[in-house]
Amino acid sequence: MYEALSALGSVVLDPYLLFLIFATTIIGIVIGVLPGLGATTGAALLLPFTLTMDPVHAIAVLATIYVSATFAGSITAILINTPGTSAAAATTFDGFPLAQRGEAGRALGIAVIASTFGGIVSVIVLCFAAPLLARVAYEFRPPEYFALTIFGLSMLASISSGGAVKNLIGGVFGVWLSTIGAERVTAIERFMFGNYELYEGLSFVPVMIGLFAMSELLVQSKMANQAVEYIKMKAVQLPSREDYKKIWKTVLRSSGIGTFIGILPAEGATVASMIGYSEAKRWSKNKEEFGKGSIEGIAGAESANNAATGGAMVPTMVLGIPGSGTTAIILVGLMVHGLRPGPYLFNEQVTAVYQIFGSMFVANVMFLLMGLYAAKIFARISLVPAAILWPIVFALSVIGAYALNSSMLDIWIVLIFGVIGFLARRFGFAVAPIAVGLILGKMVEVNLQNSLKIFNGEWWQIFTQPLAVFFLVLAFLGLCGPQLFRLATRGSFETKDGKSN
Amino acid sequence: MIKQQIVPIVLTIVSVVIIYLALQLDLSPPMIVGDSMQPRAFPIFLMALNLFLTAILAYQIFKTPPKKPEPMNRVTWLSMVLMVLFYGLTVSTDMFIAIAVVMFLLSLAWGERRLLVAAANAVLTPFLIFLLFDNVLRIRFPRGILMNWYYG
The missing domain is CATH 1.10.287 (Helix Hairpins)
Known part of the structure; x- marks a missing residue:
């Protein structure tokens, strides 16, 4: 306890870490306001730059990018009706109409305050929930871990973009990618085609850069010459007392919703903001204002999406199961820097873990200050021409991918997965399930193998383990629950003419 | 069908x-x-x-047949072709020459009309990234025309 508290406090006594958080908050906001880039792409591009850093500093950098870019997406959502990140899509519903009415400064002020509150609440929950969950997870054996990873993969079905079946196909493809290389027990080479650089398997970093950054470049290419409507503003306004009275319940509710959704494996800030927004509307006394510039709508979406950042770190650090695309990259960062994600992290690296949590807290305060005093400047960055910005992303992607292993193969992997990611997105598949599948793939196979060894090859014995059954039932409900619910309620939703509603 | x-x-x-x-x-x-x-x-x-x-x-x-995806536009095709060109140039000349050429052509393909701006971006960006990776991160880049000259 004292060790955790002192680690949290030590963040503010480490000037280099504070400088890194400050600099990364600026970079994160810049990345967040540039349409198309977003937290996931930003984290993928910055990961190679953290290679020589101390593990805590490196993960603090990635976590800061996550929280600041998630917030910054709202700046362009409000000023140019283009969400900088998908998590800010719900902010456009009311942010832009309010800006069009000449209240852009007020809209941004609400967004900054709500985001900061949501972010800080989720970090506090993270500090308490993560060690508790770690204590439970400490008892997990291979059958429980196997069932847990199956649960994590089943949650891919409900990721916002793509359909359930498409997301599951992406997840399975990602798991298959993890089988490339020498098999762990027998050293039999699988799908290597004679390339011994693949012996240890596919490197996560180039696959992530390819799937997120390079594919985004190709997606953005069709919008190369699009013009945007930019709304000018004087300065960001802090919410008035009336505004606070109107939004405090929404902010509290959405912070809770966002944190909870973030904790669910494979759910992220985008889902959180959509639910935060719809719940804000459902509980509001002024429903008619929604869609026309409601400050409750902005607060609901923004507090939920930033609350999801802390929540998503819980399964990432405690169970090694990423809560979103960005946390998938943070998870890779943890592994690259020798911090083994999982419950042991909370026993072996208490100081490092709480310094990372502390950094996230400080990052939330930093973007509050920058959001209030420099949002106007950052908003102008979003007007950088795509023809200049995306070639820079290309250069960062290929050099960054090379830097990790000094391998040319990694560059070709970036390009190949860039095209795969682009084609997948073109046909309605999301790329995050592929990334999550790749990360979880090894865990699934290794824990299945170990479970089989424990039970002398009798796989059905997995169902004799209560916790494993619990996770498998959750996975089943996650996959089939919506269909079962629809079947069960078909009668009650039918209209008078017999048609289902 | x-x-x-x-x-x-x-x-x-x-x-x-x-x-x-x-x-x-x-x-x-x-x-x-x-x-x-x-x-x-x-x-x-x-x-x-x-x-x-x-x-x-x-x-x-x-x-429920999905909507037919829009045909890929010229810029997307060009961007993909430039990735292939990047591979060819990297193998035959130097990775940084390939990056600079592809960045320049990518800018033009994406609609940049100011040749000087596109050229400056194509030369300065890889140069600055190279300086950072070489001096701060101590990464050795693959040998090619430029790298042979730089490393000696």
Whole structure:
């Protein structure tokens, strides 16, 4: 306890870490306001730059990018009706109409305050929930871990973009990618085609850069010459007392919703903001204002999406199961820097873990200050021409991918997965399930193998383990629950003419 | 009909090819595998699962045909061609020359009309990234025309 508290406090006594958080908050906001880039792409591009850093500093950098870019997406959502990140899509519903009415400064002020509150609440929950969950997870054996990873993969079905079946196909493809290389027990080479650089398997970093950054470049290419409507503003306004009275319940509710959704494996800030927004509307006394510039709508979406950042770190650090695309990259960062994600992290690296949590807290305060005093400047960055910005992303992607292993193969992997990611997105598949599948793939196979060894090859014995059954039932409900619910309620939703509603 | 089902068809072909490749993998002696599974078993199970999911997808497409995706525009095609050019230039000249050339052409393909701006971006960006990686991160880049001259 004292060790955790002192680690949290030590963040503010480490000037280099504070400088890194400050600099990364600026970079994160810049990345967040540039349409198309977003937290996931930003984290993928910055990961190679953290290679020589101390593990805590490196993960603090990635976590800061996550929280600041998630917030910054709202700046362009409000000023140019283009969400900088998908998590800010719900902010456009009311942010832009309010800006069009000449209240852009007020809209941004609400967004900054709500985001900061949501972010800080989720970090506090993270500090308490993560060690508790770690204590439970400490008892997990291979059958429980196997069932847990199956649960994590089943949650891919409900990721916002793509359909359930498409997301599951992406997840399975990602798991298959993890089988490339020498098999762990027998050293039999699988799908290597004679390339011994693949012996240890596919490197996560180039696959992530390819799937997120390079594919985004190709997606953005069709919008190369699009013009945007930019709304000018004087300065960001802090919410008035009336505004606070109107939004405090929404902010509290959405912070809770966002944190909870973030904790669910494979759910992220985008889902959180959509639910935060719809719940804000459902509980509001002024429903008619929604869609026309409601400050409750902005607060609901923004507090939920930033609350999801802390929540998503819980399964990432405690169970090694990423809560979103960005946390998938943070998870890779943890592994690259020798911090083994999982419950042991909370026993072996208490100081490092709480310094990372502390950094996230400080990052939330930093973007509050920058959001209030420099949002106007950052908003102008979003007007950088795509023809200049995306070639820079290309250069960062290929050099960054090379830097990790000094391998040319990694560059070709970036390009190949860039095209795969682009084609997948073109046909309605999301790329995050592929990334999550790749990360979880090894865990699934290794824990299945170990479970089989424990039970002398009798796989059905997995169902004799209560916790494993619990996770498998959750996975089943996650996959089939919506269909079962629809079947069960078909009668009650039918209209008078017999048609289902 | 076939055009609508192109995604399930491609997925089926990929899954079948992977199953075929998995069946070609060596079998490990039972002594090593023990009560666990052969290295080929897991990929085959995954692809069987993928075939099942693909069948559901094909049925969904049959029931509710999706909107036809817009044809890829010229800029997207050009961007992909430039990636191939990047490969060719990297192999034949130098990675940084390839990056600079591709960045310059990418800028023009994306609609940049100011040649000087595009050229400055194409030269300065890789140069600055190189300085950072070489001096701060101590990364050695692959040898080529420029790197041979730089490293000596």
